[in-house]
Amino acid sequence: MKTKLIYLQPTPVRIWHWLNALGIVTLCISGAQIRFPEFISICGNYRSAILLHNTAGIVVALSFSFWFFYYKLVSGNLVDIYVPKVQELSNGLMKQIFFYFYAYFKGAASPFHATPENKFNPMQKSAYLAVMFVIVPLVSLTGIMLLNIGPLRQMLLVIGGLGVVATLHFLLACVLGAFLVTHVYLATLGSTPLAYFKPMWTGWEKVEHHHEHEPPHGAATDNVH
């Protein structure tokens, strides 16, 4: 089977993604230690866990801004890439779920093919939209509040106090942790386990040369590059 390479992940996206991944994994581990210091001591003592957590938090917040500015201002396709269209939600989402939870097991190929203009299948789109537009900003924002409770006192009172902020920060971080596990697992569901990882690392994705609207079916021919 003939294959061709397409440039799927521009360098800034890759830099952001791996910085972000490293940051968030660090945040999950140090955060767990801060909450359960009597059971977890991976990051050294409590103080170093806090220091690491604060630093990683700032790195993630900055890299998030970098991601936003890149997609919004440089490449200019933030909405196209991340916001699902009505049709994608009404039809594509179910199709994709059907694929992952049924057709995949039978050996079928994904009904979706990534292009630089339309990188995500409807499931990815919905998940990434929630994560990048709601969860990550909210965790970062609540984290920044917890770092600056003195100056932000007035604002904190308005939104119900630090108890609310800290609780939100914790629960949303758990959501992010749950996302992370699912995300990494789903990323192994390409034609080969590393198929989705490679473009995130090199930028280039190997795709089969096939005719539009005529996706090959059957694993036997499909996954051979």
Place this chain on the structure above:
Amino acid sequence: MYADTQLLKKAVIAATVAAACGLTPGTVIAEGPGFAFGNSAAQNAACLKCHADLQKVGDGHQINGADYQHTTHAQFGCRTCHDNVPDSHPDGKNIARTTACVECHTDVAEQYTVSKHSLEAPDCGSCHNPHTAQKSGQVSALEMNAICTNCHNQIKIASTHAQWLPQTDLHLGAITCVTCHTKTEGFVLSIYIARKDIKGSASRPVIADYNYLSEKAAGKEIQELVDTNHDTYISLEELRRFSSNASNKDLYLKAILTPATTSHAFQTSDKSYNCTFCHASGPNATQISKLVLPEKNGSYRHVAIEGGGTLGSLNAIPDFYMMGSTRNTLLNKLGALILAGGLVMPAGHGFMRFLTRKNRKKE
């Protein structure tokens, strides 16, 4: 606290003193075993006639009558400690004090002598003025710290703590020096009403004084600013309501961790360096919290706050955050559930993926 020492004092007003003080010579003003309770106020007044007046007695001999009156020492009377006032007084000569602090405060002396402080500042007077000294429960946390910062440079304090303590400013403002630096067992979260309209800092909050609060209370007891149902007991709901009440915009509740009982055994316990002592077990380590209110005479009094630990009262103060204080089982279970939710799909899908792996075999 007060040892029943063999203080057998008989003090008789001498002629010269009597003349200066407007009393009859020969009046017995303190006699018998124990202390001169009872009419000490009148006797003190005689001394204070001159000694409250800076012009008459000069610096170093002046006593602030109002401050002195509120001390326990005033109840014993001047003569309990200064009983050898000679006939010639006032003749410009200094009079030795005849009763040392340790004669009453034996346990304090015992604690104190083992610490390094007793070498640097062997005299109780280095830190405490017996003419203004109040019981530990009657002074505010900031006043306690002020005794330390009389000698210990605040910038130095901040910088040495900053070497290991994150959020140094916040910590120094939320914990008294003696909370960590004396041998204390229990802790109390003392909650003060502080001013928001005057710019303090995290480490130097401005605690609202009696006059300010009583003006605010407009004729009512200042306690009623928080204790709205007048039961001399502060519920968490009352704390919450105080914080969200728009008319308290200029005020906020400032929680400071204080020792349950003060000690003069100055030492830094290991647990002070162990953040988790407070932050992981916080709600258990500090089960008691109290609202501390200023009194008209400049001292403070405590009103109990609903039990259930610091956790509740901390969360009832919307802008006070102690890491670890939001840690509760329900929330942890919820978090675990969310994480487990994230694992369900990969685990289930992974299992099916394994069983059907042949279907995806490459040629």
